[in-house]
Amino acid sequence: MTEQIVSHAINLLLGGVVSYIFALYRQKKKENDALKAGLQALLRDRIIQAYNHYVQDKGWIPIYALESINACYKSYEALGENGVINGLMEQLNDLPNYEPHQKG
Structure with missing residues (x-):
């Protein structure tokens, strides 16, 4: 009987640890996805500005x-x-790398 109680306690403890690790993973993934989306938005904005x-x-x-x-x-x-x-990048790469001389 004591073995069964210990076995159940270990199972509950391991289940809790696994659940906690999974919750941490989901939270970190959510944070990483948000950082990725933010970085993409900043890079997109910079390219559009250029x-x-x-x-x-x-x-x-x-x-x-x-x-x-x-x-x-x-x-x-x-x-x-x-x-x-x-x-947009194709057009940027097609531009000359020097200021055209003004004629006139």
Whole structure:
């Protein structure tokens, strides 16, 4: 009888530990998903800002800026998102790396 009580107590204890570990895992996954989504949003915003500034306003992009945006894009893509950003990156990469001379 004592063995049965000890056995049940151990089973309850192990079940509680497993449940606790599973709850911690779910919480950490939820936090990681939120961090991933936040980082994706920041990278997407930075790429869109660069697109607006260099493609729409200036018509050219310095090499250092293009390298920085391409690094952002690599991270963004590694996080599993791309969508419309692919097209923006193509346009950014097609820009000249120097300011066009004004004629006139």
